[in-house]
Amino acid sequence: EAGVTQFPSHSVIEKGQTVTLRCDPISGHDNLYWYRRVMGKEIKFLLHFVKESKQDESGMPNNRFLAERTGGTYSTLKVQPAELEDSGVYFCASSQVSGVHGELFFGEGSRLTVL
Amino acid sequence: AQKITQTQPGMFVQEKEAVTLDCTYDTSDQSYGLFWYKQPSSGEMIFLIYQGSYDEQNATEGRYSLNFQKARKSANLVISASQLGDSAMYFCAMRVGWTGRRALTFGSGTRLQVQP
Numbered sequence A: 001e002a003g004v005t006q007f008p009s010h011s012v013i014e015k016g017q018t019v020t021l022r023c024d025p026i027s028g029h030d031n032l033y034w035y036r037r038v039m040g041k042e043i044k045f046l047l048h049f050v051k052e053s054k055q056d057e058s059g060m061p062n063n064r065f066l067a068e069r070t071g072g073t074y075s076t077l078k079v080q081p082a083e084l085e086d087s088g089v090y091f092c093a094s095s096q097v098s099g100v101h102g103e104l105f106f107g108e109g110s111r112l113t114v115l
Numbered sequence B: 001a002q003k004i005t006q007t008q009p010g011m012f013v014q015e016k017e018a019v020t021l022d023c024t025y026d027t028s029d030q031s032y033g034l035f036w037y038k039q040p041s042s043g044e045m046i047f048l049i050y051q052g053s054y055d056e057q058n059a060t061e062g063r064y065s066l067n068f069q070k071a072r073k074s075a076n077l078v079i080s081a082s083q084l085g086d087s088a089m090y091f092c093a094m095r096v097g098w099t100g101r102r103a104l105t106f107g108s109g110t111r112l113q114v115q116p
Helices: none
Strands: A005-007 A010-013 A019-024 A031-037 A043-050 A053-056 A065-069 A075-079 A088-095 A110-114 B003-005 B010-014 B019-021 B024-026 B032-039 B046-052 B064-069 B074-079 B088-096 B110-115
Touching: A005 A088, A010 A019, A019 A088, A019 A110, A031 A075, A043 A065, B003 B088, B010 B019, B019 B110, B024 B074, B032 B064, B032 B074, B046 B064, B046 B074, B074 B088
Parallel strands: A010 A110, B010 B110
Antiparallel strands: A005 A019, A019 A075, A031 A043, A031 A088, A043 A053, A065 A075, A088 A110, B003 B024, B019 B074, B032 B046, B032 B088, B064 B074, B088 B110
16 A cells, blocks of 8 residues: 655745645545644644535745645645745655554655745 | 644654654544654654543553543543654644544644653
8 A cells, every 4th residue: 555645755845836746645544634843843733624625724834834635535735936944854744534543754855946 | 713732843852762753633523533643754654543532541552642631622642662763753633523524723743852
C-alpha cells in the first residue's frame, strides 16, 4: 500500500512568487492534515480536512495560504505571494476516522525555500 | 490550549546503551493521546509509540517504551539498546480526544545522536 506522498520534495522560489504543494494521502483516509516546521521550531498545525471539507483551518497563518482538497482525494497548499518567513518544511499527514488511536501517517515533507 | 515541551534540543548516547527523551505536556482535557514520532535525515515522520490517557500500563513497542507519569504530565520515551540507526529527530505529540478528527500538537523535537 502506498504511503502519503508529497510533491515537490524541495522547492526554491523568490519572494513574491507562487508555489503549490501537493499531497496524496493514503487511499481511504478521510482525514488529511497539513503541518509546517520552520527551522529549529516545533511542527505547527495548519489545517485539517475531512474528505473535501475543511474541519479546522485555525493554524493557517494568513490569507496568502490557500488549501484545497478536490473530491476528497489529494490536497494542494498554495502560497501566494510567498514571503521569506514561509520557508520551512510542509508536512502532510492522513489518518482513518476509525483508527485505533487515530495514528497519523506522514509524508516525507516538502521543503520550501523562499529567497 | 494544548502544549508539548521537549527541553532537550540534543542528546548523545553510546551505542547499545539506553536513552530517555523527555516530554511534558499540558492540557485541561481528560481524554488525550500521546505520540512519539521519529524523523530520520531522509525527512519522513515515522510513528513509534502511542499512550492513551486512560491506559494504566506504559506502552511498549520493541525497544521503545513510554514512561507515562500522568500526575506529572510527562511522557518520556525510553530507547533501550541504542543503535546507530536511531540517530534522528524525535518529536513528542499530543492529541485531545480519541478519533482521527483532531490535529496533533507537537513539541520542538530532540535530536538524538548515537555514537559507536
